[in-house]
Amino acid sequence: MTPHTDLHPLDAWEAAQRLARREITAEALLRSCLARIAEREPQVQAFAALDAEAALAQARAIDAGWGGPETSGSALLRGLPLGAKDIFDTADLPTACGSPIHAGQRPRADAAAVALCRAAGAVLVGKTVTSELANMTAGPTRNPHRLTHTPGGSSSGSAAAVADGMLMLALGTQTAGSLIRPAAFCGVVAYKPSVGRVPRAGVKSVSESMDVVGGFARSVRGAALLGAVLTGDARLLPSAWPADGASEEAGGRSAGAATLRIGLAPTPDWPQAGPDTQRAWDEALRRLGPRARCEDAALPPAFARLAALQQAVMAHEAARALAWEHRQQRDRLSEPLRALLDQGAAIPGERHAAHQAEARACAAEVDALFANHDVLLAPSTLGEAPAGLAHTGDPLFCRAWSLLGLPSLHLPFTQGASGLPVGLQLVGRHGEDHRLFAAADRVHAWLRGEA
Amino acid sequence: MTPHTDLHPLDAWEAAQRLARREITAEALLRSCLARIAEREPQVQAFAALDAEAALAQARAIDAGWGGPETSGSALLRGLPLGAKDIFDTADLPTACGSPIHAGQRPRADAAAVALCRAAGAVLVGKTVTSELANMTAGPTRNPHRLTHTPGGSSSGSAAAVADGMLMLALGTQTAGSLIRPAAFCGVVAYKPSVGRVPRAGVKSVSESMDVVGGFARSVRGAALLGAVLTGDARLLPSAWPADGASEEAGGRSAGAATLRIGLAPTPDWPQAGPDTQRAWDEALRRLGPRARCEDAALPPAFARLAALQQAVMAHEAARALAWEHRQQRDRLSEPLRALLDQGAAIPGERHAAHQAEARACAAEVDALFANHDVLLAPSTLGEAPAGLAHTGDPLFCRAWSLLGLPSLHLPFTQGASGLPVGLQLVGRHGEDHRLFAAADRVHAWLRGEA
Numbered sequence: 048m049t050p051h052t053d054l055h056p057l058d059a060w061e062a063a064q065r066l067a068r069r070e071i072t073a074e075a076l077l078r079s080c081l082a083r084i085a086e087r088e089p090q091v092q093a094f095a096a097l098d099a100e101a102a103l104a105q106a107r108a109i110d111a112g113w114g115g116p117e118t119s120g121s122a123l124l125r126g127l128p129l130g131a132k133d134i135f136d137t138a139d140l141p142t143a144c145g146s147p148i149h150a151g152q153r154p155r156a157d158a159a160a161v162a163l164c165r166a167a168g169a170v171l172v173g174k175t176v177t178s179e180l181a182n183m184t185a186g187p188t189r190n191p192h193r194l195t196h197t198p199g200g201s202s203s204g205s206a207a208a209v210a211d212g213m214l215m216l217a218l219g220t221q222t223a224g225s226l227i228r229p230a231a232f233c234g235v236v237a238y239k240p241s242v243g244r245v246p247r248a249g250v251k252s253v254s255e256s257m258d259v260v261g262g263f264a265r266s267v268r269g270a271a272l273l274g275a276v277l278t279g280d281a282r283l284l285p286s287a288w289p290a291d292g293a294s295e296e297a298g299g300r301s302a303g304a305a306t307l308r309i310g311l312a313p314t315p316d317w318p319q320a321g322p323d324t325q326r327a328w329d330e331a332l333r334r335l336g337p338r339a340r341c342e343d344a345a346l347p348p349a350f351a352r353l354a355a356l357q358q359a360v361m362a363h364e365a366a367r368a369l370a371w372e373h374r375q376q377r378d379r380l381s382e383p384l385r386a387l388l389d390q391g392a393a394i395p396g397e398r399h400a401a402h403q404a405e406a407r408a409c410a411a412e413v414d415a416l417f418a419n420h421d422v423l424l425a426p427s428t429l430g431e432a433p434a435g436l437a438h439t440g441d442p443l444f445c446r447a448w449s450l451l452g453l454p455s456l457h458l459p460f461t462q463g464a465s466g467l468p469v470g471l472q473l474v475g476r477h478g479e480d481h482r483l484f485a486a487a488d489r490v491h492a493w494l495r496g497e498a
Numbered sequence: 499m500t501p502h503t504d505l506h507p508l509d510a511w512e513a514a515q516r517l518a519r520r521e522i523t524a525e526a527l528l529r530s531c532l533a534r535i536a537e538r539e540p541q542v543q544a545f546a547a548l549d550a551e552a553a554l555a556q557a558r559a560i561d562a563g564w565g566g567p568e569t570s571g572s573a574l575l576r577g578l579p580l581g582a583k584d585i586f587d588t589a590d591l592p593t594a595c596g597s598p599i600h601a602g603q604r605p606r607a608d609a610a611a612v613a614l615c616r617a618a619g620a621v622l623v624g625k626t627v628t629s630e631l632a633n634m635t636a637g638p639t640r641n642p643h644r645l646t647h648t649p650g651g652s653s654s655g656s657a658a659a660v661a662d663g664m665l666m667l668a669l670g671t672q673t674a675g676s677l678i679r680p681a682a683f684c685g686v687v688a689y690k691p692s693v694g695r696v697p698r699a700g701v702k703s704v705s706e707s708m709d710v711v712g713g714f715a716r717s718v719r720g721a722a723l724l725g726a727v728l729t730g731d732a733r734l735l736p737s738a739w740p741a742d743g744a745s746e747e748a749g750g751r752s753a754g755a756a757t758l759r760i761g762l763a764p765t766p767d768w769p770q771a772g773p774d775t776q777r778a779w780d781e782a783l784r785r786l787g788p789r790a791r792c793e794d795a796a797l798p799p800a801f802a803r804l805a806a807l808q809q810a811v812m813a814h815e816a817a818r819a820l821a822w823e824h825r826q827q828r829d830r831l832s833e834p835l836r837a838l839l840d841q842g843a844a845i846p847g848e849r850h851a852a853h854q855a856e857a858r859a860c861a862a863e864v865d866a867l868f869a870n871h872d873v874l875l876a877p878s879t880l881g882e883a884p885a886g887l888a889h890t891g892d893p894l895f896c897r898a899w900s901l902l903g904l905p906s907l908h909l910p911f912t913q914g915a916s917g918l919p920v921g922l923q924l925v926g927r928h929g930e931d932h933r934l935f936a937a938a939d940r941v942h943a944w945l946r947g948e949a
Binding site: 138148149152154155156157158159161162163165166243244245246247248249251252255256275278279280281282363364367368369370371372373374375395396397399400403404478481 | 589599600603605606607608609610612613614616617694695696697698699700702703706707726729730731732733814815818819820821822823825826846847848850851854855929932
């Protein structure tokens with residue numbers, strides 16, 4: 048049996064295989080993660096709440112063949128140490144939402160996503176730091192690759208903990224760029240599902256139309272395990288991926304069974320990409336060019352408006368979803384969040400409805416692009432994680448895809464000039480998260496020079 | 499000044515006008531409602547929690563010119579006694595969700611819809627009875643028109659309290675028929691907004707894709723006040739309705755400025771309509787025929803599948819949204835709800851995705867119908883409120899519209915054979931809630947023989 052202190056660097060997929068083969072125990076895996084947490088948490092500060100003893104009890108119960116209804120059939124996450132962003136309700140840990148307003152709050156129930164992961168055998172280790180109410184005012188978490196840099200936000204602790212080997216998997220949410228951006232800054236995979244695929248029950252709501260529950264892993268396959276549990280869709284799993292990455296359903300939509308059609312979508316905001324993202328893009332094209340059919344995606348002209356529209360939609364919806372905090376707890380909000388909510392509350396509902404209609408029209412045009420492309424390749428961030436802990440970085444390159452509600456995966460594969468992680472995101476068609484995963488697994492291998 | 503005991507039968511719109519003209523005070527209005535509650539609540543049992551003293555304090559503060567930020571501008575609900583279905587979180591009243599699992603639960607914050615109504619000056623009187631977790635197992639509420647009959651569900655207490663003069667307005671939610679059906683059985687107006695228009699933050703989630711926050715009033719204008727606050731869209735207000743009921747934007751889509759185009763949509767489930775609903779339908783056609791252009795709406799053939807699809811989508815999404823209750827609190831669920839969740843959990847995510855895709859395709863076809871019709875007229879219920887309190891009635895005629903996410907208003911206007919209320923619903927185009935309200939005000943007057 049491997050000494051438990053060596054297990055924490057495992058990817059969730061590999062750990063799941065070893066657990067299934069009984070080569071390792073859930074307790075040994077957890078102990079390795081807990082040791083890593085004990086060593087690193089004082090610097091990284093990824094956790095808002097942690098209960099090692101409760102987690103150990105869960106792990107031991109799993110090792111003892113805990114007989115929950117799911118363990119027989121689809122215990123996809125059995126024994127995997129999991130964290131949940133501190134805006135997910137949990138019955139046994141406080142849920143503070145990164146705000147003094149909610150400090151010490153003890154919900155009665157687990158959020159649906161937490162309950163589904165636990166039912167699939169995951170071991171909940173703790174709650175991870177979120178920025179204030181999943182908006183932009185940073186929490187204490189630092190980038191594990193360089194402690195003076197931001198880990199990104201708002202799912203800061205989840206990304207940092209998975210990147211640093213403290214957890215195998217972690218839950219997060221995205222409204223603008225809160226999954227993809229911290230994944231990029233911390234160098235891990237993030238899965239942002241299609242809007243509407245994953246239940247948000249018990250998760251603090253910021254935007255009625257854009258909030259999405261997703262998560263982090265260290266590989267596409269690890270993320271697929273989590274994604275299959277969150278969506279209940281077994282087609283997300285590697286066992287369902289066609290060997291050549293093209294689903295048999297794709298039929299006539301594919302140029303050739305073995306050729307992946309990647310639409311290049313640097314987006315109209317590309318001039319704002321920094322040199323690290325530009326280099327990553329060029330590197331990606333060099334690696335993907337010989338292996339896939341890479342063609343420019345003809346984004347509709349309206350796409351150029353989406354990032355600004357997303358900001359307005361988010362501000363308006365946040366002011367409404369957080370109406371109680373905005374009106375009853377005004378003095379306990381950070382100044383930037385108060386300003387955002389004031390701005391959003393000043394947008395009349397009729398203008399908001401027009402923004403939504405504009406986004407829907409553009410979504411239909413973007414959807415049509417998938418007749419020509421299996422997936423779209425797009426930047427995730429302006430560049431490496433910026434220095435400083437006061438800000439969580441710019442979500443610019445995530446805003447449009449969030450507004451459109453499309454599924455995406457961040458794929459880390461290179462480094463920026465200062466040695467911090469850089470990657471790109473792959474965007475799929477709405478509802479075709481399974482095709483996105485199958486494509487991303489191949490693309491990630493190509494990007495990393497493994498195939 | 500009118501004696502306070504005479505004010506509770508006022509419609510919310512009329513009460514708001516009198517409050518604004520200072521003919522009545524918020525306290526007098528509330529005292530009249532509280533007197534009605536004291537008289538009737540032992541029989542009707544509409545409330546899950548009630549705090550008369552706290553409500554009186556709110557009303558007095560409003561009368562004293564309480565200077566919250568909203569009262570200067572858009573205090574649309576200023577001084578109106580309001581109830582909230584007991585699945586809406588409230589900071590000062592417990593939120594039990596109609597289930598022993600959540601009995602005595604005290605959330606820290608108000609749900610967004612409650613906070614928005616309070617910011618608009620509403621006086622929260624209490625929490626109203628919901629069926630178990632907003633599903634079908636009935637609570638104690640009785641139909642105020644005949645105590646041996648169901649008030650409908652799941653927003654049972656909200657509909658009954660507004661119908662019986664205990665409240666001017668009440669919040670509810672709909673997933674299958676939980677606004678329209680109790681409104682029909684109790685003889686009040688219900689507004690079910692377009693999916694996505696009203697924030698669900700702080701409301702117990704049952705269905706990720708179909709849950710909608712709406713409410714009850716005793717007139718279309720009263721519902722418009724509530725709707726304008728919930729959506730933030732001032733176009734819902736009577737002051738924004740074109741005098742002839744057709745928006746200037748409608749332009750070429752309208753046959754004539756003064757002629758409302760009503761699409762008749764009895765739906766493929768019409769053979770299941772009972773004699774009371776059949777008579778109401780015939781009566782409606784006689785009254786509307788001379789006043790509007792009534793033509794059959796050519797519902798797509800796929801529409802016939804929607805009611806069954808809605809059941810499958812709801813079961814699956816409920817099993818996921820209520821994953822914690824389903825798995826951790828199984829023994830405290832009613833047998834029918836446990837069976838529904840078991841059924842839903844057995845539907846694989848990939849089949850659910852196919853159901854959703856089928857619904858979306860049909861939604862596009864139904865949307866195209868609005869080129870020919872301003873609104874659709876459809877049945878709300880099979881007939882009068884059935885006898886008995888164990889069941890809340892069949893939501894059959896609401897299922898398809900809920901799955902499509904379209905806005906609707908229930909319009910009460912006649913009685914069934916046994917003297918209980920019967921009405922029909924008017925369905926609008928997604929996102930065009932304002933056009934629906936403008937049309938419904940005219941249609942309701944025609945149906946009631948007032949114009």
